Amino acid sequence: MDFAIIGNGAIARYVMHTLVQRGHQVSAQILRPERIAQMGSETPGGFVRIAAVAELPANVTHVIDCAGHAGLASHGPKSLRAGYDMTTVSLGALADQFLADTLAKAACDGKSRLYLASGAIGALDCLSAARVGALSTVRYIGRKPPNGWLGSPAEDKLDLMSMGLEPQTHFRGSARDAATLYPKNANVAAAVALAGLGFDETEVELIADPTLSQNIHAINAEGDFGSFEFRIAGESLPENPRSSALAAMSAVRTAERAGDAIVI
Numbered sequence: 001m002d003f004a005i006i007g008n009g010a011i012a013r014y015v016m017h018t019l020v021q022r023g024h025q026v027s028a029q030i031l032r033p034e035r036i037a038q039m040g041s042e043t044p045g046g047f048v049r050i051a052a053v054a055e056l057p058a059n060v061t062h063v064i065d066c067a068g069h070a071g072l073a074s075h076g077p078k079s080l081r082a083g084y085d086m087t088t089v090s091l092g093a094l095a096d097q098f099l100a101d102t103l104a105k106a107a108c109d110g111k112s113r114l115y116l117a118s119g120a121i122g123a124l125d126c127l128s129a130a131r132v133g134a135l136s137t138v139r140y141i142g143r144k145p146p147n148g149w150l151g152s153p154a155e156d157k158l159d160l161m162s163m164g165l166e167p168q169t170h171f172r173g174s175a176r177d178a179a180t181l182y183p184k185n186a187n188v189a190a191a192v193a194l195a196g197l198g199f200d201e202t203e204v205e206l207i208a209d210p211t212l213s214q215n216i217h218a219i220n221a222e223g224d225f226g227s228f229e230f231r232i233a234g235e236s237l238p239e240n241p242r243s244s245a246l247a248a249m250s251a252v253r254t255a256e257r258a259g260d261a262i263v264i
Helices: 010-021 033-039 068-081 091-095 097-110 124-130 175-181 187-195 245-257
Strands: 002-006 025-030 048-050 062-065 085-088 114-116 135-144 168-174 203-208 215-223 226-234 240-244
Touching (some): 033 048, 062 245, 068 085, 068 097, 085 245, 091 097, 091 175, 097 114, 114 245, 124 135, 124 226, 135 187, 168 175, 175 187, 226 245, 240 245
Parallel strands (some): 025 048
Antiparallel strands (some): 135 215
């Protein structure tokens, strides 16, 4: 497969490097014009840096968004409408119903597909299967060390750098509100919502926990299928403590699955 990557953050760089290691081609990187001016359009790795989907090399078959909500909103509809299949880790952006509808229409117009990477969470296959029956409750609880919430609304509610050792909840509400208020922190909540009861019916609790060194994500669900609990302790990428290693890995695997003959 031949890929284009949107973004140049820690996740984007991991995805680009890993795809090449796994035998794929990365032909382009889509960045803001000011970033291209800083970095240059030509690269030692043989790919080009471009500012628009219209500039993609002809051999690109799949676009991967690693640039957050703004990147998906800016380049997602154009990519899909142009016929490129696309993978995104920016699931929280779909809490904006207008954007979600725009992406869906663009995919229909371009006969393309938008693949949602599971990100830092697992068990979404179980949750989406349970939705075939009736789901009564789905609750997501996200726990991170205090520095994992820096730059988020948690700073307005807690003294993140002087908390002591007592965990403190700084958000309770719907997945839609979590994804809207915490665009850099609540993609997991969005993934759980999209797999299960939706943004408005999925309950979310976000906690700053000074006793942790990892990010802890948990799902509790009940329905006709019975009940389940899922918990994962996630490591961050070495170059950015706020970027999930599993989220980066899921972007690679989701994009690869789009080209597999047998899919699980």
